[in-house]
Every structure is written in structure tokens, then in C-alpha cells.
Amino acid sequence: MRTSHLAGVLAAAAVLALAGCGGDDEPSNGAAKDGGADTGETITMWTRAATQTQSERLVKAYNASHKNQVKLTVIPTDNYQARVAAAAGGKNLPDVFASDVIYAPNYTSQGLYLDITDKIDALPFADKLAPAHMRLGTFEDRKYTVPHTLDLSVLFWNKDLYKKAGLDPEKGPTTLKEMAEQARTIREKIGGKTYGTFFGGNCPGCFVFTFWPSVWAAGGDIMNEDGTESTIDDPNMAETFKIYGDLVRDDVVEPSAKTEAGPTWTGVFPKGNIGVMPMPSTTLGLMPKDMDIGVTPIPGPDGGESTFVGGDVVGISSTTDNEDAAWDFVSWTLGEEAQVQILAKNKDVVGRTDLANNEYSSADPRVVTINELVAKGETPYSLNFGATYNDPAGPWLKVARDAVFGSDPAAALADGKQALTDSLGQQ
Amino acid sequence: MTTQTIDRVVTRPRGRGTLAQRRSLIGMAYAAPTAVIVGVFFLLPLGLVFWMSANRWRVLGSPSFNFPDNYANVADNQLFRDSVSFTLKYTAITTIVLSAVALGLALLVQNQRPGVGLLRTAYFLPGAVGFAAASLLFYGFYSGSGPFDSALRDLGIIDEPINWLGTPNAALFSTIAMVTWRFAGFNMLILLTGLQSIPTDVYEAARSDGASSWQTFRYITLPLLRPTIALMLVLSITGSLLAFDQFFILTRGGPDGSTVSMVMVIFREGFTRFNLGSAAAISVLLLIVLVALNVVQLRVLGRDR
Amino acid sequence: MRYYSTAAALAILFLLPLGWAGVASVQGQAGSGQATGVGFGNYKAMAEYGEGIGTYLANTAAVAVMTVVGTLVVSALGGYAFARFRFPGKELLFLATLAILMVPYATILIPLYVVLGHLGLQNSLVGLSLVLIMFQLPFAIFMMRNSFEAVPRELEEAALVDGCTTFSALRRILLRAVRPGLITVGLFAFLASWNDFFAPLILLSDGDKFTLPVAVVAMRERSFGAIDYGALEAGVMVMALPCIVLFLFLQRHYVQGFTTGALRG
Numbered sequence: 001m002r003t004s005h006l007a008g009v010l011a012a013a014a015v016l017a018l019a020g021c022g023g024d025d026e027p028s029n030g031a032a033k034d035g036g037a038d039t040g041e042t043i044t045m046w047t048r049a050a051t052q053t054q055s056e057r058l059v060k061a062y063n064a065s066h067k068n069q070v071k072l073t074v075i076p077t078d079n080y081q082a083r084v085a086a087a088a089g090g091k092n093l094p095d096v097f098a099s100d101v102i103y104a105p106n107y108t109s110q111g112l113y114l115d116i117t118d119k120i121d122a123l124p125f126a127d128k129l130a131p132a133h134m135r136l137g138t139f140e141d142r143k144y145t146v147p148h149t150l151d152l153s154v155l156f157w158n159k160d161l162y163k164k165a166g167l168d169p170e171k172g173p174t175t176l177k178e179m180a181e182q183a184r185t186i187r188e189k190i191g192g193k194t195y196g197t198f199f200g201g202n203c204p205g206c207f208v209f210t211f212w213p214s215v216w217a218a219g220g221d222i223m224n225e226d227g228t229e230s231t232i233d234d235p236n237m238a239e240t241f242k243i244y245g246d247l248v249r250d251d252v253v254e255p256s257a258k259t260e261a262g263p264t265w266t267g268v269f270p271k272g273n274i275g276v277m278p279m280p281s282t283t284l285g286l287m288p289k290d291m292d293i294g295v296t297p298i299p300g301p302d303g304g305e306s307t308f309v310g311g312d313v314v315g316i317s318s319t320t321d322n323e324d325a326a327w328d329f330v331s332w333t334l335g336e337e338a339q340v341q342i343l344a345k346n347k348d349v350v351g352r353t354d355l356a357n358n359e360y361s362s363a364d365p366r367v368v369t370i371n372e373l374v375a376k377g378e379t380p381y382s383l384n385f386g387a388t389y390n391d392p393a394g395p396w397l398k399v400a401r402d403a404v405f406g407s408d409p410a411a412a413l414a415d416g417k418q419a420l421t422d423s424l425g426q427q
Numbered sequence: 428m429t430t431q432t433i434d435r436v437v438t439r440p441r442g443r444g445t446l447a448q449r450r451s452l453i454g455m456a457y458a459a460p461t462a463v464i465v466g467v468f469f470l471l472p473l474g475l476v477f478w479m480s481a482n483r484w485r486v487l488g489s490p491s492f493n494f495p496d497n498y499a500n501v502a503d504n505q506l507f508r509d510s511v512s513f514t515l516k517y518t519a520i521t522t523i524v525l526s527a528v529a530l531g532l533a534l535l536v537q538n539q540r541p542g543v544g545l546l547r548t549a550y551f552l553p554g555a556v557g558f559a560a561a562s563l564l565f566y567g568f569y570s571g572s573g574p575f576d577s578a579l580r581d582l583g584i585i586d587e588p589i590n591w592l593g594t595p596n597a598a599l600f601s602t603i604a605m606v607t608w609r610f611a612g613f614n615m616l617i618l619l620t621g622l623q624s625i626p627t628d629v630y631e632a633a634r635s636d637g638a639s640s641w642q643t644f645r646y647i648t649l650p651l652l653r654p655t656i657a658l659m660l661v662l663s664i665t666g667s668l669l670a671f672d673q674f675f676i677l678t679r680g681g682p683d684g685s686t687v688s689m690v691m692v693i694f695r696e697g698f699t700r701f702n703l704g705s706a707a708a709i710s711v712l713l714l715i716v717l718v719a720l721n722v723v724q725l726r727v728l729g730r731d732r
Numbered sequence: 733m734r735y736y737s738t739a740a741a742l743a744i745l746f747l748l749p750l751g752w753a754g755v756a757s758v759q760g761q762a763g764s765g766q767a768t769g770v771g772f773g774n775y776k777a778m779a780e781y782g783e784g785i786g787t788y789l790a791n792t793a794a795v796a797v798m799t800v801v802g803t804l805v806v807s808a809l810g811g812y813a814f815a816r817f818r819f820p821g822k823e824l825l826f827l828a829t830l831a832i833l834m835v836p837y838a839t840i841l842i843p844l845y846v847v848l849g850h851l852g853l854q855n856s857l858v859g860l861s862l863v864l865i866m867f868q869l870p871f872a873i874f875m876m877r878n879s880f881e882a883v884p885r886e887l888e889e890a891a892l893v894d895g896c897t898t899f900s901a902l903r904r905i906l907l908r909a910v911r912p913g914l915i916t917v918g919l920f921a922f923l924a925s926w927n928d929f930f931a932p933l934i935l936l937s938d939g940d941k942f943t944l945p946v947a948v949v950a951m952r953e954r955s956f957g958a959i960d961y962g963a964l965e966a967g968v969m970v971m972a973l974p975c976i977v978l979f980l981f982l983q984r985h986y987v988q989g990f991t992t993g994a995l996r997g
Contacts, residue, residue, distance in 0.1 A: 044937075049953040073939035074782065076949040079930070082698045082838070086845045086934050089703075092854065094937070106701060110485060202681050256570055259592050261679045263566055263959040267761070286955065288768070387700045392679035393506060393687050394695075401683060426700070453898055454817025461810035461873060462825055467851075468866040469832050472843035476835070479843070535739055542736075544983035548976065549743035552750060555975030557927040557945055560968050563952075564753055567961060574752050608746065613920075620875065620916045624882035654878040662871060665833045690836045697838060710839035717834035718827070 040067040041325035044094035046084075047148075050077040051098060051312045054149040057342050058333050066332075068325050070096070081386075088112055093317040095326045098148050101313050102390070104136040105227075105383050113137075113144035113315040119327055120146065123334065128354040132309035132379035146334055147351030148314035149343075150281075152307040152373055153209045155179065155299075156269060157276040159292035165189035165275070172276070172296035175303045176214050179276055180243050180252075186275030187252045194273045196252035199244065201404065203262035204397040205390050208380075209308045210278035210298070211400075214240040216378050218300030223424065227382025230420035232399065233413045239301040241400075241409035248405060258405065261392070280310070281370045285347045295366040297373050307377035311349075349374060388423040395419040476707045484704035497708035506695075507709065510687045517688065518667035521603050525663055526656075528607055529614030534644075536615070537622045547619075551612035558609065562676035565605040569677075595685035598678045602686065606673055610666075614659050621655025622648070657728040661721055668717065689713060750972065757965035764962025774966035781951050783940050785970075791857060792926060792943040798861035799925035800918050803868045807917055810869075811876020811910075812902055816888070826873070833870045841934045848935060855937045863935060864925045872917045879913030880906065915982055923975060944971060 047055035052074045059072045073094070075083050081103065087093045088110075099107055107113055120126055120143050130147040137145030159169035165186045173179035183196025200206030215222055220234040247253050254268060266283050268274055272291060278298055287293055297305035314333070316326040332338055339350045344360040349370055356371035382388065389396040399416030403409040481494035501507060536547045553561065567573055569591035579585050591601045625648065633643045649656075671690040674680055680687040689709070697706030757775070760768040765777030779785045813819070814826060844863060845854065853859030883906060891901035907914065929945040936942055942950075948967035952960045 049950040050955070052950065052954050071938075073937065073942075074950045076933065076946065077953040079933055081701075082841075083933060085698060085701065085703070086842045087937070089842055090845050090849045090854065092849065092937065110701070202679060259570070259590060259682075261566070261681065263563060263676075264570055264961070266955070266958040267961070283955070283958075384700070387695065391695055391699045392681060393684065393691055394699075397679075397681070398683055450817055451819040454813045454819040454822070457809045457813035457817065458819065458822070458825060460806040461813075461829060461869065464806060464862065464866050464869065465825065465829050465832070468844065468847070468863055469840075470828060472840055472847050473831075473835065475843035475846060476839060532742070535735075535742075544980065546739050546743055547983065548979050549746050551979055552972070552976060553746060554923060555927075555972040555979070556750070556968055557929060557971065559929060559949070560964060560971075561749075563959060563964055564749055564968065567964075568749060568752070574756075608749065612746070616916060616919075617875070620912045621878065623912045624879060654881065658871075658874045658878060661830065661874070662833065669834070669836050671836065671838070690838065693836055694838050703842065706839060710836060713836070714831065714834050718831060721830060721834070722827070 038067050038328055039325070040069075041322050042069045042071055043096060043320075043322045043325050043329065045070050045072050045329075046075055046094045046097040047072060048077045048080045048098060048100065048312060049074050050100075051149040054343065054346075054348055055098065057346065058338060061338065061342050062329055062332055066328075068328060070329055084112070091319060093319050095320040095322045096314060096316055096330060098312040098314040099145075101133055101136050101309070101311055101379055102385050104133075104145055104313050105139065105381055105385070107315075108137060108139035108144045109383060111318055114318045114320065114323065115142045115144060116146075116316060116327065116330075117143040119331070123331065125334070125352055125354060128352045129334065130309060130351045130353065130374050132374075132377055133311070133313050133351065136379050136381055137313050137315065145313035145315035146330060148312040148333065150309060150311040150349040150351055150374060152281040152309055152311075152349060152370055152377060153213055153278050153298055154281050154307060154370060154373065155276060155296045156279040156284075157182070157294045157296070158269070158272065158274065159294055160272070161186055161190065161194065161275050169292070170294070172294045173299065174296070175299045176240060176243050176301045179299070180247055183247060183252050183275050184250065187250075194275070195254040196275045197244075197247060197277045198254045198257050198260075198265075198268050198274045199277060200260045200262055200265035201248075201257040201401065202259050202392075202397070203265055204392055204394065204400065206260075206262060206265055207396070207400040207404075208389050209280070209310060211237075211240050211244070212380070213278075213298035213306040213308050213377070214300045216300075216306035217298060217304030218302065219304065223380055223382060225381075227380065227385065228421075228425045230417050230424060232420055233410070233417050235410075236300060238403070238410040238413055241403040241413070243301060245404045245406070245409060281349055284366065284370075293366075295369055297369065297376070305373070305376060307373045309374060309377040309379045382424055384424050384426055387426070388420060395423050477711060479704050480707035480711045482704050484707070485701060490704070493704070497705045498712070500705060501709055501712060504692070506684075506687065507689070507692045509684070510689045510692050513685070513687060514668055514670065514689045517599065517603070517670065517686075518664060520599075521606060521667045522660070522663050524603060525607055525610055525614060526659065528611045529618055529659070532611060532615040533618035533622060537619060547615075550615055553609045554612045556609070558672045559676060561605065561609050562673050565601075565608075566677055569601055592678055593682060595682060598682060598686050602673050602677055605677065606670075610663075614663065617659050617662075618652070618655055621652050621658075625651045653728055657725060660728070661724060664724070665717060665721065669713075750968070753965040753968050757962065757969055761962045764960050765966070766962050774962040775970070778948075778951065778963065778966050778970065782947050783942075785944075785947075787940060788942060788944040788947045791941060792945075795857050795861050795864065795932070795943060796922055796925045798858065799864045799868065800921045802861060802865040803872050803921040804914060804918055806865060807869065807872035807876045808902075808907065808910075808914065810873050811880050811913075812906070814873065814877040815880030826877075829873050830870050832866060837930055841930060845934055854935070855941065857936075857941060860932055860935050860943075861925070863931055864928060865921075867928075867931070868917075868921045868924055871920060875913050875917055876910065879910035883909045919979065919982060922978065926975065927971065 045059065055072060059070045063069050084097065093112065130150060133147040134143065137143060155172060157172045162169040166189060167182055167185055173182055186194065187196040199210055212222055215234055215236045218236040220236040222232050222234060222237060223230055254274060266279060269277055269279055270287055284295065298307055299305060314330060316323060316330065320326055334351065336355065339352055339355050340358045340360065343350050344358050347367060350356065350358070353375045356374065357368055361367040361371055388394050395416065399412060399420065402412035402416070406412050480497055481492060482490040483493045484490045532550050536543050568575065576589055590597060592598045629647060630643065633647050669690050670688045671694065674686050674688050674691055678686045680691055693706045693709050696702050696709065758766065758770055758772060760766050760770065764774055766773030814822065848854045848859045887905055887909060888901055891905050927945055929949060932943045932946050948971065952963040952967060954960060
């Protein structure tokens with residue numbers, strides 16, 4: 001290709017770029033589009049692979065009972081952000097899409113979702129929707145998303161191991177210190193390949209999911225309200241890291257915790273050689289049938305209860321042509337039929353606090369425990385959450401590892417606070 | 428020598444004649460499909476990348492021109508600066524190890540023998556596994572419950588699982604082991620293809636002249652293999668400099684940020700911080716360096732006919 | 733004998749990880765398709781997953797065929813051009829082709845997505861194949877250029893002197909001479925398009941157009957953040973199988989050298 005030809009190509013590219021990406025890109029804000037709700041439209045929906053089971057069940061049930069049809073596409077979890085970014089850039093978002101609740105602030109602040117404040121407020125149960133999820137889907141006092149699937153961090157304890165170690169199998173820990181004691185007992189009394197506890201020691205997201213609730217349970221916090229400054233040196237955080245750190249030093253923690261980067265962190269407990277550890281609530285249904293497991297909220301060092309309310313939120317994309325059909329589906333998923341008959345029946349957590357105690361959950365008191373936590377748990381809000389806390393190349397992983405594997409957690413947290421704040425505040 | 432003469436007679440035109448022009452046009456015709464694909468599907472998007480690097484480019488919403496901010500910020504990016512030295516170190520070691528292993532394997536299986544087809548398949552097989560899948564497989568392999576550790580523990584040789592990924596050096600070499608496993612077969616195949624284009628009578632002539640196998644290798648095989656080695660090195664070095672999956676999945680950039688590669692930083696900029704302009708800027712810089720590097724490499728390993 | 737023991741030991745070393753994956757894919761793991769005991773539960777889960785393995789196989793096969801054919805055609809013609817002809821812009825085009833290697837996948841895919849959108853090739857298997865052909869070109873063109881250059885010019889001269897056009901010389905004689913190169917290019921193109929994950933993920937939007945690698949990844953990531961190792965291992969086995977078969981089948985084409993006997997005819 002001649003050089004001049006090359007230049008021509010690049011110029012054309014620039015023109016294309018301008019044509020494709022300039023112009024009016026303000027998010028449309030809910031101007032009502034015509035058309036009834038259930039008139040045989042087909043709408044497209046994306047969901048993360050991590051939540052595909054729940055999404056698929058909801059879509060299937062909706063399609064079976066409505067004229068509108070939802071075409072669901074499952075996108076691999078780790079690449080979901082990239083895929084949504086590409087679609088947004090190419091102005092090709094589906095009608096409805098779910099997102100990891102943690103990234104809701106990014107999507108709402110960048111106008112990917114439609115403003116559905118009025119639609120939500122018109123729902124009779126508007127104030128019963130999982131508060132943590134609603135907080136993250138709100139931007140500048142407008143609401144953009146509703147809860148879709150929930151995944152909470154709770155303590156699982158192995159009743160068989162407790163019995164074997166002489167602990168009361170029906171009484172799980174009520175404080176973090178108590179949990180440490182019970183873990184030590186398991187390790188001392190049983191030993192061998194059995195350990196007291198486990199956690200993802202090289203997994204930044206796991207630390208967030210499993211350790212932060214202890215701070216909330218004690219009334220502290222790890223960030224400011226809008227997620228621009230770190231308060232990681234909260235004494236409860238230091239205390240939590242110290243408790244776990246002591247367990248590591250005393251050989252109570254399964255050794256591969258130090259290198260566990262995430263892919264296998266929930267696969268250890270089901271093997272039956274861990275006494276008690278924080279786990280995602282969604283793994284309850286995947287446990288071996290013959291294992292006797294107890295579930296209890298995550299406590300602070302001296303008591304309290306909390307949880308990290310993870311999972312997905314769902315919203316309507318700002319570029320959709322099928323707003324009414326999309327809302328018909330989204331609002332249906334929040335209705336009692338969907339929440340109870342589809343989610344609760346399959347042991348999934350419901351997104352409405354008023355349905356925590358339903359016909360199915362009462363069959364398993366552990367599910368009631370988890371459902372009730374939805375009202376008490378928190379989801380931290382920050383625009384730079386991913387880059388600061390989830391990304392292994394971000395500052396959080398080092399801070400957490402120094403705090404738990406080093407000898408002075410308080411100092412490690414104090415040292416890391418500035419790096420965290422810098423990352424949180426980046427534009 | 429006859430080859431050279433005929434060459435000169437037929438393809439070297441006497442002065443500027445229609446023959447040269449015609450050959451030139453014919454050449455362009457043959458190269459046209461390549462030019463179209465490279466132009467439309469690479470240069471066009473690349474132009475967009477250049478444009479993105481000069482803008483503050485968020486995911487949705489109008490981009491705003493901010494040249495040269497994205498580029499200036501690269502210098503301030505400590506994470507990126509560290510990743511450069513790490514990536515260079517990784518590339519150097521991997522290239523040497525991978526090339527040596529691939530060459531060894533290629534020489535081992537170049538001659539027709541009973542069962543050599545099976546051997547070649549065995550060495551090449553790792554290449555049939557997707558790279559992300561291979562990284563995850565090895566992650567499981569290196570974890571405390573991997574088969575190697577379990578076997579050693581059951582045999583009582585060790586008490587605790589070996590920390591394959593626990594220290595910076597261990598993580599680096601465990602990753603290189605995985606990459607070698609995955610790509611040795613590819614490179615072996617490239618070398619095999621090159622080895623096979625060496626006419627057998629050249630070897631016969633050398634043998635009848637009394638050359639030892641080492642001499643044959645050093646003075647005949649290697650020089651004739653230069654274009655193939657050039658290809659292999661270009662692919663291997665460029666691939667190593669742009670390494671991503673193996674570190675993202677296997678080590679997560681750990682332990683403690685000691686194995687963060689340059690593309691990991693680009694990925695973080697683009698998809699975690701949603702700053703596509705910054706990611707584009709780093710990519711452009713990387714591209715310039717790589718082009719320069721490969722131009723030098725190709726000149727040095729030049730064609731030797 | 734020493735040859736075989738060394739070679740075989742190396743072969744076992746290389747096969748070990750895959751062997752382990754195969755064994756593990758039928759063993760019980762909590763949370764996978766094969767929760768307890770031994771059996772093919774993981775494979776069954778895979779066959780029934782999503783749109784059904786038939787759809788994904790068909791999509792992947794279509795993309796693979798288009799990519800292989802396209803790559804062979806473009807690189808055979810292009811390699812010949814670079815090896816035997818001089819024309820303006822030759823060096824620049826070669827460099828531009830090689831430069832494809834030097835841009836990280838992550839960087840180029842979104843702009844590609846935008847360009848494909850303008851061309852109307854978004855969310856299409858044809859568009860995906862064209863992109864995959866492009867990614868193969870650096871290796872394919874370089875390999876074919878080397879292959880053509882290694883052919884003695886007498887072969888071509890003889891044909892041209894006999895009155896053939898360059899195209900029929902190419903077709904009848906040269907292609908046979910560069911066969912190992914073509915086979916390698918075709919094989920690599922097949923492997924790349926069969927296994928490629930990121931390109932179909934970004935360039936396709938409909939679940940029913942997805943290729944096997946995307947479906948396999950979606951399947952193994954379905955347990956909320958943890959990896960379903962049973963699905964991973966079964967996926968590795970299923971995807972590797974055609975590659976093994978193909979490679980074994982192609983062995984006989986890697987014939988040692990080529991003699992100048994061809995010139996004497």
C-alpha cells in the first residue's frame with residue numbers, strides 16, 4: 001500500500017470515528033414510548049454467566065406465560081464489562097441487561113441505563129426492594145436499576161466436624177472471636193488434613209466479600225458515603241484482620257489460602273475438611289447432600305450481624321426501542337409470583353424484604369436467615385470500586401495481604417489508606 | 428551457479444521495460460486480497476485506536492480531545508513502569524527456553540521413523556487447548572489440591588503443598604513452564620516446516636564431504652533455517668511482550684504485583700477503569716516500540732540467499 | 733533405543749496435564765455436572781447447555797471452514813507475491829501485516845466492533861471469519877513467503893518458459909512444492925478459529941450465534957465467581973478432540989524435504 005494511500009485510510013478512519021461516536025449522546029430519560037405492554041414484542045436481554053441459572057429460570061417462566069418474548073444471551077462473567085463497553089461504544093446494547101451490582105454506579109453515571117424512577121415508585125412494594133441494591137442503582141437521586149439476583153456472604157459451619165470436635169453442632173459463632181475459637185478447636189481436636197477455616201488469600205474480591213461485613217456488623221465502615229475516600233483504618237477492620245492473621249500463624253487456616261486467587265475458593269468447604277468459613281449464600285444449594293451445614297450471619301469481632309449484598313441488578317438500556325415491553329418483563333420479575341415461585345422455590349434469595357419468609361423458605365430455616373439478612377446487609381458504593389478493590393493489580397490486594405499475613409494489621413491498613421484513597425478518587 | 432544466471436536473465440529486466448511493469452502489476456494483483464483485508468480490518472480500526480488515544484474516551488458519551496494528556500500520564504503510571512521491566516525479563520527468559528525446547532523437539536522428530544507421527548502429536552497436543560483453559564488447568568495443577576501435590580503428599584515426600592505460585596520467582600517460572608508446555612509444539616511445527624524445505628541432497632553432499640552432524644547443523648541447517656527462525660522469534664518475542672492471559676489467570680499479577688505485564692495494565696485502564704483513551708495511548712506506544720523492534724530483528728536475521 | 737526412551741519420556745510429560753484433565757472430567761466434584769462418583773455427568777451437562785451443543789458446533793465449524801479457506805487463499809496468493817515479485821509498497825504492506833501481531837487483542841477489538849458495525853457485519857459469522865483471517869495473516873503470509881522463497885527458481889522458470897501464466901505455474905507446480913507450508917498455515921488457522929474466545933465474544937451479540945469456546949467459558953463460570961472445574965475439564969476434552977484427529981491425519985503430509993528430482997521431468 002502506498003504511503004499516501006495509508007494516510008487516506010487513516011483519515012477515513014478518523015472521519016468514521018467522528019461520525020460514529022460524536023453527536024447526541026445524552027441518555028434519554030424516560031420519555032414515554034408508545035405501545036402497550038404485552039403485545040408480542042421480542043426483547044433482548046444479557047446476563048452474566050455467574051447468574052445465568054436464575055436469569056434463565058425467570059426468562060423461561062415469563063416466556064411461557066406472556067405474549068412478549070425475551071431472548072436471553074449469556075455472556076461469560078469475567079468479560080462482561082468488556083462486552084457491555086463494546087456494545088455501548090457501538091450503540092448496540094440489548095433492551096435489558098443485568099450487571100454486577102458493584103458496577104451499577106459506573107453504568108448509571110455513564111448513562112447506559114434508562115431512568116426508571118417513576119416506574120419504580122409506582123410499584124406497591126417499591127420500598128421493600130433490597131435497599132443495598134437500590135442504593136447502588138441510584139445516581140443523582142434518580143433510580144435506574146432493580147435487584148435481579150442476590151448473593152450474600154454468610155458463615156457456613158460443618159456440623160459433622162463440630163460434633164467430632166466436641167462443639168455443639170447446633171450453635172454457630174455469634175462473634176468473630178467465637179468463630180476463631182471454634183476454628184482452633186476443630187484444628188486441635190481433629191487435625192491432619194482438617195483445618196479450622198479458609199479464605200481466598202490472594203483474591204481481592206474475596207477479602208471484600210468475606211471480611212468487610214465484620215466491620216459493618218460492628219458499626220464501622222471502610223469508605224465514605226460516596227466512595228471517594230478510604231476509611232480502611234477503622235479499628236474493627238484491623239481487629240478482623242488480626243483475628244484471621246492469628247489463625248494463619250497458628251496453622252488453623254488451610255495453607256493454600258495464601259495463594260488462592262479466586263477460581264477455587266468455594267470448592268474447599270464442600271470437600272468436608274473445613275470447620276467454619278464465610279461463603280456465598282448461593283453455594284448452599286450446591287453443597288453435597290450428605291453434609292450437615294449450619295448458616296449464620298457474619299459477625300463483628302464482638303457481635304452484630306451483617307453481610308455483603310452481592311449479585312446482580314437489572315435495568316433497561318437507555319438506547320432501547322422497546323421500553324414498555326422491557327419494563328413489563330423487569331417489573332414482572334419483582335412480582336410475588338416470580339420472586340416466590342421461581343426464585344424462592346429454587347432456594348435463591350429473594351430481592352424483596354417483605355417476601356423473606358415465604359412458603360418455600362420456611363422449609364429451610366437457613367434460607368430464612370439469609371433472606372432476612374438482605375435488609376441488614378450492605379453493598380459499598382464507589383465509581384472506582386473495580387479498579388481499587390477487585391482488580392488484582394489495584395492497591396487493595398497488597399493492603400489486605402499485608403494486613404492478614406503480616407505482623408501488624410493496624411499499621412498495614414494505616415499505610416495503605418492513602419493509596420486506596422488515591423485510587424478511589426481518580427478521575 | 429546456473430540458478431543465479433537464469434535468475435538474472437529472466438527476471439532482471441534490461442532497463443525499464445514492460446516486463447518489469449507487468450511483473451509489478453501481477454505482483455500487486457496477488458497481494459491485493461492481503462492488502463484489502465489488512466486495510467479494512469486492521470488499519471481502519473487501528474486508525475480509530477490512534478484517534479481514541481488522543482481523546483478522553485469514556486464508554487458512552489462524547490469523547491473530548493485531550494492530546495497529549497493520555498500519553499503524558501503514561502510516564503506517571505508507576506504500575507506501567509514496573510510492568511515494563513517485568514515484561515522484558517519475562518520475554519527474555521521465555522524466548523530462550525521456548526526456542527531451545529522447540530528446536531530440540533523439532534530435531535528429535537524431523538526424520539521419518541516408526542511412531543514419529545505419534546510423538547509429534549504428543550508434543551503438539553497442548554496447542555489444541557485454549558489458552559485461557561490451559562491457564563486455568565495449570566492453576567488447578569499448581570493449587571494445593573492439584574494432582575502433583577496430592578501424589579507427593581500421599582507418598583509422604585512432602586508435608587505441605589509446594590507453593591508453586593507463592594514467591595515472585597516461583598510464580599514467574601511456574602508460568603514459563605505452562606507457556607512452554609503450551610507453545611513448544613507450535614514452534615516445533617514451525618521449525619519442522621522450515622527443516623523440511625531444506626533439500627535432502629544438501630545433507631547428502633555434506634555427508635559425502637565428511638561433515639559431522641554438529642558441523643552439518645552449524646554450517647548448513649542453521650543458516651538455511653534463518654527465515655524460519657526469524658518467523659519463530661518474531662511471533663515468540665512479540666507474543667511474550669504482549670502476554671496477558673497467563674498472568675491474568677494464573678498469577679493475577681501476584682504475588683503482590685510482581686508479575687504484572689504491560690497488557691494487564693492496558694486491560695485495567697480500558698476495562699476496569701473504563702478509560703479507553705488511556706488504554707489506546709499505551710497500546711500506541713507499545714506498537715511503536717514493537718514495530719521498531721521487529722524491523723531491527725528482521726534486518727539482523729535478514730534473508731540470506 | 734535411547735532415542736525412543738527420551739522421546740517417549742518427553743511425550744508423557746507433555747501429555748500429563750491433558751491426561752489429568754481427562755481423568756478429572758469424569759470424577760465427582762461438588763457443584764459440577766458430576767457431583768459424586770464417576771461418570772459422564774459433565775459431558776451430559778455440556779451437551780444440554782444453552783442452545784445445545786449442536787448449535788455451537790455448527791457455528792464453530794462454519795467459522796473454522798471459512799477462516800481456513802480464506803486464510804489459505806489469501807496467504808498463498810500473498811506469499812507468492814512477496815516471495816517472487818517486486819511492487820511499490822511491498823515492504824510497507826508486509827510490515828503492516830506483521831503489525832497485526834503487535835496490537836493487543838483487547839485494544840483492537842472494540843474499534844473492530846465499531847468498523848464491522850459500519851460495514852453491516854456486526855453479529856455475523858462471516859464478519860467474525862474475516863476478522864479471524866486477518867489475525868492469521870501475519871503468521872500465514874510470513875510462512876508462505878518463506879515457503880515460496882525456498883522453492884528453487886528453476887521450477888518456476890521451467891514452467892514459464894513452457895508457456896504457462898504465473899497463475900497456472902502457481903496452481904500446478906508451486907502449490908505442490910509449498911505443501912508443508914500450506915498444511916501448517918491451514919492447521920494453525922483451524923486451531924485459532926476453533927479455539928478463539930475473545931473475538932466471537934465481542935463481535936457476536938446473539939446467544940444462538942455463539943461458538944463453542946464462548947459457550948464453554950459461560951458454562952464453567954456459572955457458579956457465581958468460582959470455576960466449575962468439571963465443566964472446564966470436559967470442555968477441554970471436547971474441544972481438543974477434533975484437533976487431535978486432524979493433526980494425526982495430517983502427519984503423512986509432513987514429508988522430509990523435497991528433492992530436485994522434480995526438475996528432471
